[in-house]
Amino acid sequence: MTQNPLFTPVSATGEFGLIELLTDELGPPLDEDILRTIGDDAAVYKIGEGRVHVVTTDVLIESIHFDRTFMPMEYLGVKSMAVNVSDIVAMNARPRFATIALGIPHSVSVEMIQDVYKGIKKSCDAYGMTLIGGDTVAAQKMTLSVTVIGEAEESRVVYRHGAVAGDALCVTGDVGASYAGLRLLLEQNKQLQKSGNGFKPVFDDYKYVIQRHLTPTPRLSAIEALKKANVRPHAMIDISDGLASEVQHICRQSHCGATLTAENLPIHEETKKVAGLFSQDADTYALYGGEDYELLIALPESELKKLPKGVLTQIGVVTEESSIMIETPEGAVIPLQGKGYQHFGGPSDADS
Ligand code: ADP
Numbered sequence: 001m002t003q004n005p006l007f008t009p010v011s012a013t014g015e016f017g018l019i020e021l022l023t024d025e026l027g028p029p030l031d032e033d034i035l036r037t038i039g040d041d042a043a044v045y046k047i048g049e050g051r052v053h054v055v056t057t058d059v060l061i062e063s064i065h066f067d068r069t070f071m072p073m074e075y076l077g078v079k080s081m082a083v084n085v086s087d088i089v090a091m092n093a094r095p096r097f098a099t100i101a102l103g104i105p106h107s108v109s110v111e112m113i114q115d116v117y118k119g120i121k122k123s124c125d126a127y128g129m130t131l132i133g134g135d136t137v138a139a140q141k142m143t144l145s146v147t148v149i150g151e152a153e154e155s156r157v158v159y160r161h162g163a164v165a166g167d168a169l170c171v172t173g174d175v176g177a178s179y180a181g182l183r184l185l186l187e188q189n190k191q192l193q194k195s196g197n198g199f200k201p202v203f204d205d206y207k208y209v210i211q212r213h214l215t216p217t218p219r220l221s222a223i224e225a226l227k228k229a230n231v232r233p234h235a236m237i238d239i240s241d242g243l244a245s246e247v248q249h250i251c252r253q254s255h256c257g258a259t260l261t262a263e264n265l266p267i268h269e270e271t272k273k274v275a276g277l278f279s280q281d282a283d284t285y286a287l288y289g290g291e292d293y294e295l296l297i298a299l300p301e302s303e304l305k306k307l308p309k310g311v312l313t314q315i316g317v318v319t320e321e322s323s324i325m326i327e328t329p330e331g332a333v334i335p336l337q338g339k340g341y342q343h344f345g346g347p348s349d350a351d352s
């Protein structure tokens with residue numbers, strides 16, 4: 001079948017290819033106050049007196065980002081804020097203000113939206129942030145599009161570029177748990193559909209991974225620890241699409257490579273248990289799972305030593321060559337596949 005020259009499917013460019021295409025069409029920003037536009041976790045612009053605002057938008061759409069059968073409405077409110085706050089934190093900034101645009105289908109009630117707002121309120125209180133506006137429209141699918149504005153000192157903002165050879169590559173918390181939680185929820189949902197009322201989901205043994213998937217916690221605590229120890233990392237990104245993909249982003253934007261050590265990946269016992277349950281590899285969950293909303297950080301080893309134990313786990317080093325490698329538990333050093341979650345199933349990030 002020949003392709004229509006006036007209708008290029010988005011799968012041909014992929015998510016990242018499309019963003020690059022549109023960025024080229026917009027051209028460079030002319031406003032001198034803008035320090036960073038498209039291409040990082042959030043845009044950055046000066047607001048005066050050495051301070052900046054950082055701005056990010058993330059959208060959650062029913063059936064793509066969440067399944068209403070196992071996503072309580074209050075948690076949806078929490079998650080819609082968390083995924084945005086995570087991008088603000090990844091710039092080493094603090095969240096201040098949020099707006100939300102809601103798309104509401106007929107099957108969603110006033111009470112359900114009130115529950116979403118309970119989650120939003122809890123998150124705003126927890127992160128010291130205020131919801132200051134939004135938009136409300138009818139939609140085919142439930143949609144939550146959130147924008148968060150954060151604030152920072154210009155000199156403390158950390159970008160995806162800036163990593164240098166020799167830096168320690170570290171992560172906060174643990175990785176792969178969110179995917180383990182999702183895998184379990186999807187499986188239990190499948191069983192539920194199959195066996196109807198007779199099926200009893202088992203959640204109690206897996207509370208940690210399920211909670212990590214439904215209500216992720218952005219690592220505001222980690223950037224507070226960095227500030228306290230007077231450590232400013234060279235590069236930072238949050239782990240939304242999967243660790244392997246985020247390593248690619250940092251390396252590509254910093255013009256460097258990396259070598260990871262599989263044995264050093266911090267993986268929770270419950271994540272390993274779930275991977276075992278499905279005869280899958282926990283390292284695969286950790287590298288490609290996504291939605292962990294942990295931070296991936298590159299910083300000199302001397303700076304890493306200034307932080308209290310437990311804030312960061314070193315998972316590798318930044319290297320000069322552009323290749324991204326991983327040392328397997330058997331001691332082999334092999335190329336790390338760059339795939340991560342991409343909407344539209346476009347070409348992998350490593351190819352672009
Ligand atoms: P993240 O996973 O950190 O939210 P994304 O991969 O969604 O980052 O986005 C990468 C960059 O592309 C960000 O700077 C974001 O603002 C920008 N971006 C994404 N979609 C668009 C779009 N449609 N138009 C302009 N910029 C976009």
Ligand code: MG
Nearest residue numbers: 041087238240
């Ligand atoms: Mg991000």
